[in-house]
Amino acid sequence: MKLHFTTNHQDHRVALLAALAITIHIIESAFPSPLPGVKPGLANVITLFTFLRYGWQTALQVSLLRVFISSLVLGTFLSPTFLLSLSGALLSLSSLFLLQLPFRQFFLHQYQPSAIGYAVIASVTHMSGQFLVAWYFFIPHPGLFKLLPIFITFAVILGVVSGIITQLLINRIQQR
Amino acid sequence: MLTIGKVIFKATDIIILFAACALTVWLYSIFWFDSTQHGEAETLLVQFADNPPTEYSLSEERVITVEGKIGSSLIEIKQGKARFIHSSCRNQFCVFHGWLSVSGDTAACLPNRISISLKGAFSDYDAIAGSQ
Numbered sequence: 001m002k003l004h005f006t007t008n009h010q011d012h013r014v015a016l017l018a019a020l021a022i023t024i025h026i027i028e029s030a031f032p033s034p035l036p037g038v039k040p041g042l043a044n045v046i047t048l049f050t051f052l053r054y055g056w057q058t059a060l061q062v063s064l065l066r067v068f069i070s071s072l073v074l075g076t077f078l079s080p081t082f083l084l085s086l087s088g089a090l091l092s093l094s095s096l097f098l099l100q101l102p103f104r105q106f107f108l109h110q111y112q113p114s115a116i117g118y119a120v121i122a123s124v125t126h127m128s129g130q131f132l133v134a135w136y137f138f139i140p141h142p143g144l145f146k147l148l149p150i151f152i153t154f155a156v157i158l159g160v161v162s163g164i165i166t167q168l169l170i171n172r173i174q175q176r
Numbered sequence: 177m178l179t180i181g182k183v184i185f186k187a188t189d190i191i192i193l194f195a196a197c198a199l200t201v202w203l204y205s206i207f208w209f210d211s212t213q214h215g216e217a218e219t220l221l222v223q224f225a226d227n228p229p230t231e232y233s234l235s236e237e238r239v240i241t242v243e244g245k246i247g248s249s250l251i252e253i254k255q256g257k258a259r260f261i262h263s264s265c266r267n268q269f270c271v272f273h274g275w276l277s278v279s280g281d282t283a284a285c286l287p288n289r290i291s292i293s294l295k296g297a298f299s300d301y302d303a304i305a306g307s308q
Contacts, residue, residue: 113188120189120196149203156196164183171182 014058018065021046025070037084037130038154041123041162043070047093048119048166053173056097063089080138084130091129092122115170119163120156127155217279217294220258222251225289234258234294244288251292263288 025043033039043066051059067089071082099121103112131151135144178185185193222242223229232240232253239261240251247264257277260270263285270285279296 111188112186113192114184114186116183116185117189117192120192124196124199145207149200149207152196152200152203156193156200159196160193163189167183 010058013054014061014065017046017050017058017062018069021062021066022070022073025066026073029070029074035150035154037127037134037151038158040158041126042165044092044119044122044126045162045166045169047089048096048115048122048162049169051093051096052115052118052166052170056093056100059096060093063093080134083137084133087133088126088130092126095125096122114163115166116160116163119166120159123155123159123162124152127151217256217277217281217296219295220251220253220276221293221295223291223293231295242290244285244290246288249285249288249290258292258294259283260285260292263290 021043024046028039028042047059047063047066050062067082067086068077071077071079071085076082076085096118099118100112102108131144131148135141177187178190217234220232220234221229222232222240224242224244232238234253234256237254238252240253242249242251244264248262249260249264249270250262252259252261257275259275260273260283263270265285265287267287270283270288270290273283276283276292276294279294282291282293284291
């Protein structure tokens, strides 16, 4: 039996972006981290770029593909790591979606934040989502909250870094 | 607008960054510098066998007599601390344990099947692992 899929331009775009995000995610997971849970999150540069350029639907597809496929490749599918990754990705994308809603109005459009603002919000909500899931499901102890400020500090710093990278990427592509 | 090299920070970006920094500072202030969260014990829980524990306030100085399986145990509450002062058991481990002062501290008399522990809003211990 032969299966035929017809793919369109959008599918190719999603596949390309997801492949990039998965590659970055897997390379990144090979590096040791100073604190469990703290990662540069460079794969989110791709998600953010997709979100800003192609809209939230495409970003959602790319983000979910990244979470599922890289967990299958890394062998963490359905493990706590996978759940944390999924919850972080979903929460940060929904916050990005909510954040850009008011700026769709034409009178607010000029106040639209750049990639940096979006990246900081995405990074902080990603971290909070992961943290809440970790606290609720895996370590339900109030002492865990002592780590929250440290995590959020890292999230803000790494958010700015990934925002700057995304901004440079967008500038580069617009010059073409 | 703030331009550093090729990167432009828009006004909204700066507001978001400022809010994120404020959130971080606020989190540090509630989770790290709040004195009420240290292992300040508030009550003493006394438990016999599988019965639900009885709570005593630590602010009231008193001596409690609890009837256990083999006899009675005397528990003293003084200056926000608690200890066994007498037990009918042979080993007297519970008495030698001394004062319990931090939330989460526990002492038990196994022969008499009585355990006491201090409770506060937050415990200084995540979990206690022991060996027998």
